[in-house]
Amino acid sequence: MSMEDYPSLESYKDGMPPKLPPDPSRKRRQIWYVIIGLSLLSLVLITVTFVRSGNMALLAGTGTIAGAVYDERGQPIVAEIYVFGTPLAGLSDQAGRFMLSDVPAGDQVVVVGYRNVGREQTVKVVAGQVVEIGDVRFVAEDFENAWSQMEGALP
């Protein structure tokens, strides 16, 4: 800074210049920064809540899960099929085949149940596609538990 740019003594002949009042626009700017920051934060939190609620699946679309259920001799079984956490349920047919449609896209837990025994499998459902989970096979050993001893009297 050159000497010419410094204030002259003339400027202080009546003492120190009065303190300037705070700039009101600066305070308002700060408030707006906070408002913008909070808006962004609430947007992030609302997005997190939405994603965690499982409603993302509604946007992602639906797919179909297919498979077959057999016993240890390879005979088809009429088994119950559930998609955990949804009302979706069905039965395998006389050939042991099943197909569940309108399954929300994303990771889904499929439960295949026969008598009182269940098998679960996590399946990645892709919108608009049929996902084949393969054969589910129940063997005699699966039913060796206390709750299988009385058919029809299961919890």
Added chain:
Amino acid sequence: MQRSMKKTEHGQGLVEYALLIALIAIVAAAALSATGNSVDDVFERIAGLFQDQESACTPVASAGTAWDPSPTNSFWKGGITQQADGYQVCPLCIGMLPGYTDSDYRLDLSGVQVTNTKTSWNGYGVAFRSEYGPKGLNGYMFEIERKNKNSDTELYFSKWVNGKQIKIPGALVSLPTGIDWNNPPDMSIAVEGDTFTAYLDGKQILQTSDSTYASGGVGVLANDGTQLNFSDFQAKPSTCEEVP
């Protein structure tokens, strides 16, 4: 003119403050919604630190207080029946404590007497985070089970979906030496978050984790070859620690 401008600026300031307060409220609500359960857990843990062990272990439900003899509260083949010196669960039965449901708790099944009515499928256990739906039980069980006199005694956690039992991988331990059926151990199960820990006579015996069910009721069960009598079944806060 200048006065009017000042008033307008003042009004604008109020709008900004109102906006600020509304946004703080939205952020607080969204944050609670996004992390609500975790916050709840943190509060419970902090509250637990200030509790002495005695009050931390005060039962929140027990067979003594929650048992209701009306048939509508007895599930499947009779459930729990009251006896002169405690309670009884018939073979292949489950009795739920009516009116109690929660996420985290410690279950104590004490004063157990086992009457093996058959030589096979002996055992007993507890149900937790369980509810009966139209298609059967949904929830978890911990069981002590012996297939027959020549087989090992197995202790395991299992999961039930619509009345179908699903094995939880790694949630089984075999006891080749078995247990003393004439003097069976007290059973205690700590249910906290995704982690379930089983204790027999105060000693940790098995631990597993599963996140399928977050909350539900509790009950006592007996296997097909066993009639179970017990003096009490209690649910205590999860902050209650096991004393070996």
